[in-house]
Amino acid sequence: MVVSLQKGQKVDLTKTNPGLTNVAVGLGWDTNKYDGGHDFDLDASVFLLADTGKVADQNDFIFYNNTTGGNGAVVHSGDNLTGVGDGDDEVVKVALKDVPAHIHRIAFTVTIHDGEGRSQNFGMVSNAYIRIVNEQTNEEILRYDLGEDFSIETAIVVGELYRHNGEWKFNAIGAGYQGGLAALCNDYGLAVN
Template sequence: MAINLTKGQRIDLTKTNPNLKKIIVGLGWDTNKYAGGYDFDLDASAFLAGEDGKVKYDQDFVFYNNLEGGNGSVIHTGDNRTGEGDGDDEQIKIEFDKVPSHVHTIGIAVTIHDAVQRNQNFGQVSNAYVRVINEETNEEILRYDLGEEFSVETALVVCEIYRHNGEWKFKAIGSGFQGGLAALCRNYGLQVD
């Protein structure tokens, strides 16, 4: 049975589940009906950061234009441009044994593509969640529902998966940013043109 988390909670992933080697981070959302004339295109991404919280190499930023990072340890399964249907809208797979030693935190984020041009924000998004699934058993380990506290934000750091004393843990973040993907990139130390 999956554990439901609230903002700020941390949970151990590998210490209590020593056989957990591969996970799927599933992200889902619905968009509220509005007459803006554009579809919503939400995008998941992963920032593979060092101890200082910064991404050391460009290839360690995993998103729709770079589907693999961390020497193949983190794989984005592809861009869903509409969010239609039930279940996860986008997924990121992580294989713990392959994560390079320079990576201490994997920040999972969701952004709204062309949010400013389309006049869109997370106040128009509902039922957003992240869940962690054991890839080998397809069992849902945990779930974090983000709630409706966002209004003008165009980017969210949903959670972090991080190393602590040789084990992997999960932290429910739910922190919003204005400025979309560029703001998140700067937050994680990446140069943005």
């Protein structure tokens, strides 16, 4: 049975699913009708966070140009340039037991590539979601549908996996940012040129 989450809800992942070791985190979205003359390119990125809430080094930032992090425990499927079609637009695979001990949280974000330059924002995006699938059984464990609460934002922290008392949990965050990927990088301790 799939657990459907609301914004701000936290749910246990490994305690209620004993033996869960490998998950696929699927992120999906649709764009509303838009005729601004530019493609609409959304990108999923992952920040591997230490107990400080910041990335320890550049390799803890996973995106389409750096698809593997956490000593191989976290792997991004690559960039989907259009988001066209049903199902997950981008997928991140996580081997939970292999995540290095210094990583306390894994934040999943979605940004609009050149959103400000193209006058695009998350008010133009619908049906955005994150879901976690047990890779061994291909069974969807949980899902968080973001709803339509966004307008001018160009980046969203969708949710995060985090450690708690030796188990993994998931937090449905759904927090929007202006400033796109650069704003997220700055918040998570990465210098952006």
